[in-house]
Amino acid sequence: xxxxxxxxxxxxxxxxxxxxxxxxxxxxxxxxxxxxxxxxxxxxxxxxxxxxxxxxxxxxxxxxxxxxxxxxxxxxxxxxxxxxxxxxxxxxxxxxxxxxxxxxxxxxxxxxxxxxxxxxxxxxxxxxxxxxxxxxxxxxxxxxxxxxxxxxxxxxxxxxxxxxxxxxxxxxxxxxxxxxxxxxxxxxxxxxxxxxxxxxxxxxxxxxxxxxxxxxxxxxxxxxxxxxxxxxxxx
Numbered sequence: 001x002x003x004x005x006x007x008x009x010x011x012x013x014x015x016x017x018x019x020x021x022x023x024x025x026x027x028x029x030x031x032x033x034x035x036x037x038x039x040x041x042x043x044x045x046x047x048x049x050x051x052x053x054x055x056x057x058x059x060x061x062x063x064x065x066x067x068x069x070x071x072x073x074x075x076x077x078x079x080x081x082x083x084x085x086x087x088x089x090x091x092x093x094x095x096x097x098x099x100x101x102x103x104x105x106x107x108x109x110x111x112x113x114x115x116x117x118x119x120x121x122x123x124x125x126x127x128x129x130x131x132x133x134x135x136x137x138x139x140x141x142x143x144x145x146x147x148x149x150x151x152x153x154x155x156x157x158x159x160x161x162x163x164x165x166x167x168x169x170x171x172x173x174x175x176x177x178x179x180x181x182x183x184x185x186x187x188x189x190x191x192x193x194x195x196x197x198x199x200x201x202x203x204x205x206x207x208x209x210x211x212x213x214x215x216x217x218x219x220x221x222x223x224x225x226x227x228x229x230x231x232x233x234x235x
Contacts, residue, residue, distance in 0.1 A: 023063045027053040032075040033102055038109040038132070039079040041066070041094040047103035048119035056095045066094050075100075077112075108132035108152070128152035128171065139178065148173050148191070167191035167209070176214050187211050187228065203230045 030051040037043045053075065057063045067078045077096050105125040108114050114134045122142040128134050132152045139158035146163070148154045148171035156178045163180040167173045172192045181199035187209030194212045201217035205228030212231045222230045 023057050025055045025057070025063065025068075027055065027068050029053045029068070029070045029075060032070055032073050032100065034074040034105040034107075035077065035098065035103065035114075036074055036107040036109075037077040037096075037112045037114055040111040041077055041079050041096060041113075043077055043108075043112065043114045044095065044097045045103060045106070045114065045116040046097075046099045046118045047116065048101065049099040050101070052097075052099040054097045056093070056097070058093050062094075066096075068096060106134055106136075108134045126154060126156070128154045144178075144180070146173055146175065163195065163197075165193055165195060167193050176212070179215065183213075183217070185211050185213075204228070205230050 035043065035045060053068060055066055055068055057066055065080045067076065067080060069076050075098065079094055102121045103116060104121055104123060106114055106116060108128045109132050110130045112132045117137040120139050120141050124139060124141045125145040126134055126136060127147045129149045129152050131150070134154050136156045139156055139160070142161045144160045144163050146154055146156060146165040148167045149169050151170045153172045155174045158178055160178065160180040161182070163175070163178070163183045165173055165175060165183070166186045168188045168191050170190045174194050176194040176196055179196045179198065183195050183197040184202045185193050185195050186204045187193045188206045190208040192210045194214070196215040197213060197217040198215050199217065200219040201213060202221045203211045203213065204223040205211045206225045208227045210229050214233060216233060220232065224230055
């Protein structure tokens, strides 16, 4: 007897609603200090430990879409292709967990989400663009550069000696819990920046950009133009 089409449909619905089995892969990569990540992958980074790179993908068939490779001193993480509409709503994730001795730079693009923590070297740089998000916790460094553009978000907590920060095109940089001595900040094209300064401050806001300053800067230079706004402590 042929199975009822309703039974077949029900079985298909159950199959599509069930999460695909995860696949974990260990990547034998060492000697890198920078990470470039893109294309809706989640990356968890732990700086200050031995090298280790492990990826976790929802489904053996999708494992081939994840790219984890090394280019000199840079670990490159991305995803090929687009998600299937048929599989929308299922467990569809791409996570890469990275351990390394010293993370010097993160570049995040195209909807990627990066979390970084641990101990960092004296020089550190983070850049985000195209809807990417980066969260850095416990950063203690002498010199730091932060840059965000195209609707991306960058959140940093810790301390530093000198901070150079720039945001544009609707992006946001939250560094109000990143206590730095000297800060140079530039916001434009509807971007928002929050910083904390205790020494020299140079802030430029233009084209609807906003800079909100916390702390107690002692040497302040402000430049506002085309609807840009700089808010100082107590103002």
